[in-house]
Amino acid sequence: MMTALPRVRPEEVGIPPSAILRFMEDMTDKNMNLHSFMLLRHGKVAAEGYYFPFHKDLRHPIFSVSKSLTSAAVGIAIGEGRISLDDKVIHFFPDKQPENVHPYTASMTIRHLLSMQTVHRKSTNKEARDIVFEYLHTPPSHPPGTVFAYDTTGTHTLCAILQRVTGTTVHDYLDARLFQPLGMQDIEWETCPLGINLGGSGAYCTTEDLAKFGQLYLQDGVWNGTRILPEGWVEQSTSKVVDNSSAGILLEGRSGYGYQFWRARRQAYCAFGAGGQFVLVSPHHDAVFVSTANTMLNRDEHQGILDSVWTHLISSMQEPCPFDVAGYDRMKQRLSALKLHLPKGSSFSHAAAQVSGHPYRLSANEPGWTDCQFTFSDQACELIFIHETGRSRVVCSMNDWHIGPDPFFGLPSACCAVWADSSTCLIHIQLLEQQQMFILTCRFDRDGLVLQIKPAGALKTNHLDLVLIGTPINKP
Known part of the structure; x- marks a missing residue:
């Protein structure tokens, strides 16, 4: 009882x-x-x-x-x-x-x-x-x-x-x-x-x-x-x-x-x-x-x-x-009113409009992702990883937590995004049923994207501890 x-x-x-x-x-x-x-x-x-x-x-x-x-x-x-x-x-x-x-x-x-x-x-x-x-x-x-x-x-x-x-x-x-x-x-x-x-x-x-x-x-x-x-x-x-x-x-x-x-x-x-x-x-x-x-x-x-x-x-x-x-x-x-710790930053950057919807070709990586794409709105950020057999995505609330699947394991997670500065977007992902989190640091400039993924937790994630270089894919 x-x-x-x-x-x-x-x-x-x-x-x-x-x-x-x-x-x-x-x-x-x-x-x-x-x-x-x-x-x-x-x-x-x-x-x-x-x-x-x-x-x-x-x-x-x-x-x-x-x-x-x-x-x-x-x-x-x-x-x-x-x-x-x-x-x-x-x-x-x-x-x-x-x-x-x-x-x-x-x-x-x-x-x-x-x-x-x-x-x-x-x-x-x-x-x-x-x-x-x-x-x-x-x-x-x-x-x-x-x-x-x-x-x-x-x-x-x-x-x-x-x-x-x-x-x-x-x-x-x-x-x-x-x-x-x-x-x-x-x-x-x-x-x-x-x-x-x-x-x-x-x-x-x-x-x-x-x-x-x-x-x-x-x-x-x-x-x-x-x-x-x-x-x-x-x-x-x-x-x-x-x-x-x-x-x-x-x-x-x-x-x-x-x-x-x-x-x-x-x-x-x-x-x-x-x-x-x-x-x-x-x-x-x-x-x-x-x-x-x-x-x-x-x-x-x-x-x-x-x-x-x-x-x-x-x-x-x-x-x-x-x-x-x-x-x-x-x-x-x-x-x-307690919430998970949110990274410090802003919900807005002028860079969001410049990079939103534009795909990036990724450097060779163990997970096998070929491209990625960010889509920003006032309230949310979506990141899509594309690979030969399909795609995985994560949706984050800006400066708040969104509940949905993570892009790596597809497990229930809390996901948020903030702009740490005018060109750097931080994405935090916390799995809810497993002891695992990910910090994604996404730095944009005219030459492209540098995306660092840092796992912290108990799952086997060595293949996800990496830095990706993204090159803009020119529109036809």
Whole structure:
């Protein structure tokens, strides 16, 4: 049964509306590509924001937050006596073992998988049909328990272990034990070709689902008086197990790593997924913050979200908190008007009339486009790519978001265009059901067109990361 978290005015839980306003303003000032956020204190929603066209019912990819779901499943399975932390990984896969198991691989345990202290320097082959087979056959580089190395295929191996001992997928295993008791909506979770949930990624859920998951951990694994996670598992899995100073990403000062959870400042911890998917739990403040976003254009941009949370939200929590009627009204108005970050620019340029409707012959390119054509009006921009077998197009609103298919995958997207200067048109495309965006920088002059396409996201887009040279095609 789906049940919503209770909603309150932020002052009722010790948060000034002005703090939430400052957080939103800071996200705007940083040009942060935030999709949604939710702030809980004392188990109640103090604020939630959805950046149009994203909305509260949308299931968003959460990437490596999936690892924390897997961690919860491991804890439950331990509580049911199905597995233990010191079980050898190789024990569960007699059919996938190499003929001669390396001693390092033979001594690797579930505990090592959970804490990213496996025998590999990085993930093994994530594209393999049988990921676990490849994992066990990849030569190890060091003994388990000696090196912190982020290893998504290790988390997938945890899912494979759970599926073997429970006889069902981790998704279905958690559905009755965690998802349904918390009233989490229909969780989607991708599987590998063998039907095993990906474990290290692949889950989709709503913003409120993430908040409920964080609140469960804040409540030590208890929900409505019922214990969901085994007693002691929250503390054990979110405490610092290993130093992560060698981590290749910047996240909360590399404060340590637990069992598929990252340590944070002020004794907090978080589940983290690429691109700004966060579940931040601060027991000291009895608070949970969650976000969905796409910060993949810059590797460590996600940290800017948490920095703003600590600076503007958590630091402002106080008891008691006086009611601020005017501030609350401004906060509500701002929340109701949130939109995806728009690039700065104008809706008009004299160049629009000069280039509109005129085709350009494109330089050779991997996608195989031969020509392109722009059509501008006061309210919209249309870009068409022409290739031997047909054409693809994108329609953008000028200085606003238009909902329609993107030109590369044909998936639902938000598309906008602005003139950054008199000769440069910027086109931003954000896919709505996949973690992917594109920035098209279109520079026009008398000699033709230079069109840069910059992808940022999780889809395979290397062939689209390019610069095209367009030569005007003379009219007959």
